[in-house]
Amino acid sequence: MNGTMKHIALLAVALLAATCLYAQEPQNTPQPLMPGESPKPTKYVAVEEEKKHLVFFQGFTLSVDAYGPISYAVSDYGTAEGALRLNLKNTFFPIIEAGYGKCTKDDFNTKVKYQVSAPFGRVGIDINLLKNKFQANRLYVGVRYGLSVFKYDMSGPAITDPYWGGSEAFNKKGISCTSHWAEFVFGVQVKIFKNFHMGWAVRYKKEISSTKSDFAKPNCIPGYGYTTDETCWGGTYSLIFDLNWGLKKSHKRGVNIDIRDIPQQNNKIQQTEQKNKNEEKEGEIDNEERNEERTGEPGTEQSAEEGGKE
Amino acid sequence: MLMLAGCYSNNCPLENTVTCNYGFYDAAGTPITYVDTITVTTLKPGYKTVYIYRKLGNVTVTKDYPDSTLTAQGYSETAVRQRKDTILRNKQYDISTLKVPMSFYHNADTLVFAYGRISLRDTLVIQHDSYPYVELPECGTYRFHTLKSITATDAAIDHVEIIQPKVNYDGETNVKIYFNGVVE
Numbered sequence: 001m002n003g004t005m006k007h008i009a010l011l012a013v014a015l016l017a018a019t020c021l022y023a024q025e026p027q028n029t030p031q032p033l034m035p036g037e038s039p040k041p042t043k044y045v046a047v048e049e050e051k052k053h054l055v056f057f058q059g060f061t062l063s064v065d066a067y068g069p070i071s072y073a074v075s076d077y078g079t080a081e082g083a084l085r086l087n088l089k090n091t092f093f094p095i096i097e098a099g100y101g102k103c104t105k106d107d108f109n110t111k112v113k114y115q116v117s118a119p120f121g122r123v124g125i126d127i128n129l130l131k132n133k134f135q136a137n138r139l140y141v142g143v144r145y146g147l148s149v150f151k152y153d154m155s156g157p158a159i160t161d162p163y164w165g166g167s168e169a170f171n172k173k174g175i176s177c178t179s180h181w182a183e184f185v186f187g188v189q190v191k192i193f194k195n196f197h198m199g200w201a202v203r204y205k206k207e208i209s210s211t212k213s214d215f216a217k218p219n220c221i222p223g224y225g226y227t228t229d230e231t232c233w234g235g236t237y238s239l240i241f242d243l244n245w246g247l248k249k250s251h252k253r254g255v256n257i258d259i260r261d262i263p264q265q266n267n268k269i270q271q272t273e274q275k276n277k278n279e280e281k282e283g284e285i286d287n288e289e290r291n292e293e294r295t296g297e298p299g300t301e302q303s304a305e306e307g308g309k310e
Numbered sequence: 311m312l313m314l315a316g317c318y319s320n321n322c323p324l325e326n327t328v329t330c331n332y333g334f335y336d337a338a339g340t341p342i343t344y345v346d347t348i349t350v351t352t353l354k355p356g357y358k359t360v361y362i363y364r365k366l367g368n369v370t371v372t373k374d375y376p377d378s379t380l381t382a383q384g385y386s387e388t389a390v391r392q393r394k395d396t397i398l399r400n401k402q403y404d405i406s407t408l409k410v411p412m413s414f415y416h417n418a419d420t421l422v423f424a425y426g427r428i429s430l431r432d433t434l435v436i437q438h439d440s441y442p443y444v445e446l447p448e449c450g451t452y453r454f455h456t457l458k459s460i461t462a463t464d465a466a467i468d469h470v471e472i473i474q475p476k477v478n479y480d481g482e483t484n485v486k487i488y489f490n491g492v493v494e
Contacts, residue, residue, distance in 0.1 A: 105447050106447075107447040107448050109448065109450075110447060110448060110449070110450040110451070112444055112447040112448075112450060112451060113447070114444075114447050154444050156442070156444060156450070156451040157451075159414070159442075159451055159453065161413060161414035161415055161453075162411075163352065163354070163396055163398065163411060163413065164352075164354055164355065164413040164414065164415070164416055164419075165354070165355070166413075166414060166415035166416075167415075168414070168415055170442040170444070170451050172442070214441055214443070214454070215441060215442060215443060215444070216443060216444040216445075217444070217445055217446070219444075219446055219447055228321050228446060229321060
């Protein structure tokens with residue numbers, strides 16, 4: 001008998017404890033609201049969601065410039081150049097550019113001729129300004145450091161000494177020069193088809209230094225452009241090949257608190273409240289219809305009942 | 311693209327006359343303005359024959375060609391072989407600087423300074439190198455010079471000094487000429 005009572009007491013304690021534990025569990029589902037009760041504001045709602053992350057190294061892109069050859073076809077100066085670019089989180093793009101520049105200028109008035117053809121190189125970085133880093137399109141700014149070591153030829157017609165007389169043509173070949181310059185880049189890039197992108201960029205260039213010669217100043221620097229002013233503008237139209245066929249993504253699970261979930265939760269509560277109200281109204285209409293069927297006078301019985309209650 | 315290719319301006323120097331610039335100083339190094347007239351003549355390659363006509367009590371006349379009318383008037387004619395010359399600056403007065411061109415294809419220029427108030431002349435011999443220079447093809451070719459040495463006689467000049475050997479169109483003073491005497 002004592003053993004049976006002991007078992008009953010233990011069972012009662014265990015049930016009580018289980019009730020208490022159940023009460024401590026979080027109640028994520030909203031409780032149905034009574035008519036006329038407003039939902040309590042929820043500050044934070046924990047939502048477990050899946051968040052996408054870009055891996056740090058996204059791969060390489062190769063590009064060639066289409067503007068340089070066209071520029072040479074329509075003017076005295078042009079380049080043929082390509083670039084290898086790293087993609088870091090689709091945000092930072094360290095880049096190496098290399099090419100070959102050519103300039104042949106023969107001035108119609110002075111008959112002075114300038115010729116240069118030499119390689120050049122640039123290093124720098126682009127930064128993607130778009131907020132959504134998952135898309136393939138890019139709007140970027142960047143900087144470059146450019147270097148070219150070259151030799152140029154300069155020749156001109158004979159000039160006559162007006163006082164002492166004499167005449168001699170000017171023809172200097174292989175004048176050595178090393179030029180450094182900086183560039184500021186602004187450009188866009190859009191996805192055309194699969195891993196093929198196209199984009200243009202405008203470049204503002206400033207000459208840092210060039211080797212001075214006694215005979216002539218280089219009129220045009222491969223990779224930089226004309227030295228008529230202290231600064232110059234340039235541009236590229238790039239055909240870009242993404243060697244990774246899209247972005248690499250990693251998936252990470254975690255609990256994130258998203259402010260967007262609060263109105264959703266409140267909406268659910270409001271929807272529940274509205275649903276309850278609608279059910280109440282439907283119930284009242286059904287009662288009225290039943291009363292009408294019984295008495296033939298709408299609302300008589302309910303009014304009498306209500307009056308009786310009061 | 312065409313705009314980028316066509317946006318090209320001409321930046322040729324406005325002051326593009328290449329001259330050797332002389333500054334005038336007294337013997338102590340004070341900048342001065344030379345109040346007398348100065349005529350600068352340079353000797354050119356080759357020789358010429360000049361004809362000198364003298365007559366007692368008359369001014370001596372020098373001509374580059376024989377003049378029979380002067381001989382008819384009683385002048386005696388003397389033919390002399392001289393170096394060819396040309397006047398670079400004629401009767402400049404009240405000047406503190408002097409801009410004189412340099413020869414393009416000779417290693418030395420000889421300048422003769424003639425003064426208005428003294429009969430003596432000074433001769434400057436300037437050794438230099440000349441080379442062509444192109445700033446931009448559309449600006450054409452200039453001849454720049456590098457001064458190597460300069461010597462002068464001492465009729466009115468105390469001494470001379472090269473302070474900027476590069477002769478171009480920048481307008482810097484290249485040579486200081488120190489005249490005799492000190493300004494009080």
